[in-house]
Amino acid sequence: xxxxxxxxxxxxxxxxxxxxxxxxxxxxxxxxxxxxxxxxxxxxxxxxxxxxxxxxxxxxxxxxxxxxxxxxxxxxxxxxxxxxxxxxxxxxxxxxxxxxxxxxxxxxxxxxxxxxxxxxxxxxxxxxxxxxxxxxxxxxxxxxxxxxxxxxxxxxxxxxxxxxxxxxxxxxxxxxxxxxxxxxxxxxxxxxxxxxxxxxxxxxxxxxxxxxxxxxxxxxxxxxxxxxxxxxxxxxxxxxxxxxxxxxxxxxxxxxxxxxxxxxxxxxxxxxxxxxxxxxxxxxxxxxxxxxxxxxxxxxxxxxxxxxxxxxxxxxx
Numbered sequence: 001x002x003x004x005x006x007x008x009x010x011x012x013x014x015x016x017x018x019x020x021x022x023x024x025x026x027x028x029x030x031x032x033x034x035x036x037x038x039x040x041x042x043x044x045x046x047x048x049x050x051x052x053x054x055x056x057x058x059x060x061x062x063x064x065x066x067x068x069x070x071x072x073x074x075x076x077x078x079x080x081x082x083x084x085x086x087x088x089x090x091x092x093x094x095x096x097x098x099x100x101x102x103x104x105x106x107x108x109x110x111x112x113x114x115x116x117x118x119x120x121x122x123x124x125x126x127x128x129x130x131x132x133x134x135x136x137x138x139x140x141x142x143x144x145x146x147x148x149x150x151x152x153x154x155x156x157x158x159x160x161x162x163x164x165x166x167x168x169x170x171x172x173x174x175x176x177x178x179x180x181x182x183x184x185x186x187x188x189x190x191x192x193x194x195x196x197x198x199x200x201x202x203x204x205x206x207x208x209x210x211x212x213x214x215x216x217x218x219x220x221x222x223x224x225x226x227x228x229x230x231x232x233x234x235x236x237x238x239x240x241x242x243x244x245x246x247x248x249x250x251x252x253x254x255x256x257x258x259x260x261x262x263x264x265x266x267x268x269x270x271x272x273x274x275x276x277x278x279x280x281x282x283x284x285x286x287x288x289x290x291x292x293x294x295x296x297x298x299x300x301x302x303x304x305x306x307x308x309x310x311x312x313x314x315x316x317x
Contacts, residue, residue, distance in 0.1 A: 004255035004266035012051070012273045019047045019280040024290075045175045050279045051272040052178065053170075053238050056185035056230030058271020059264050061245025062252070063192040066199040066260030067223055068128060072308060075231045075245040078224075079138025083114025084235035085166060086142045089149045092162045103165075104180055104236040111232025114138050115224055128206065131220065168239035168294025170279050177237040188229030189268055195222050196261025203260065241294045243301025244271050250308065 020043045021027045027043070029035045060075040067073075075081060087110020088103050096102040121134040146166075153159035198219045201209040210216060234241065248271045249263060256262040275293070278300070282291045 008269035054275025062267035082142035107236035184233035191226035199260035
């Protein structure tokens, strides 16, 4: 276990019990009425879901930046998150939300469709440039179809539900979402972890990686499946939560030897910590209605992204 993994594991262990107590009303287990019910049925599943979602997005960001060898890469560029969002929007548009399982199911179908389209375009070649362009095309198409669905919403209620869901949140989530997301995200992180050594070799360039025996097509398939599971499942239960996959690897990288294989697990833990803390903060803020988690992380991520751009520009000057 490297230093970064241990550091973020300890911080996560400390943050979890504090997040269970934090909220508009702070919980005192000894004196708050129905404290056990509130903690067990409301606070704990929400906190665990924050850990699951953040862990998946953090690992996906680290793997994507390692594959593209670009510190500004984000899992949203793969088109899988927009595809999952499109699936959920279709469910909301047609009113298929009477069953609690239908919206996440449609989101997973949307993520699967984006994965299939991405693999059909770029899966055989394994070329990084083609894969990047294919991801941008899938993201653009899914975004356009989502905007079309919003503009043609059958009623104001459906439009409001779509917009709120796209902003991303963990409000009113239960154990049902935890049991849905946990196995999918865990499997996705495992697949991404298995790409570590191949990503290390890829830092030397594709020709060198192939000469070392790396099967770049297999690597690409593992990445598509791993990122599809982590990002697709996260979007299915929480909506769009951006910038986690961009911010987290940058925070973790200085604590490692900067090899992609040493970045994936610490980034998963750091992503879990970031989303857990951010969700606790939005619960504490004294606002009339709770700030959506996706909006809060975008307000944090956009200035961070600008700072990265300015730093890169200064380095090139």
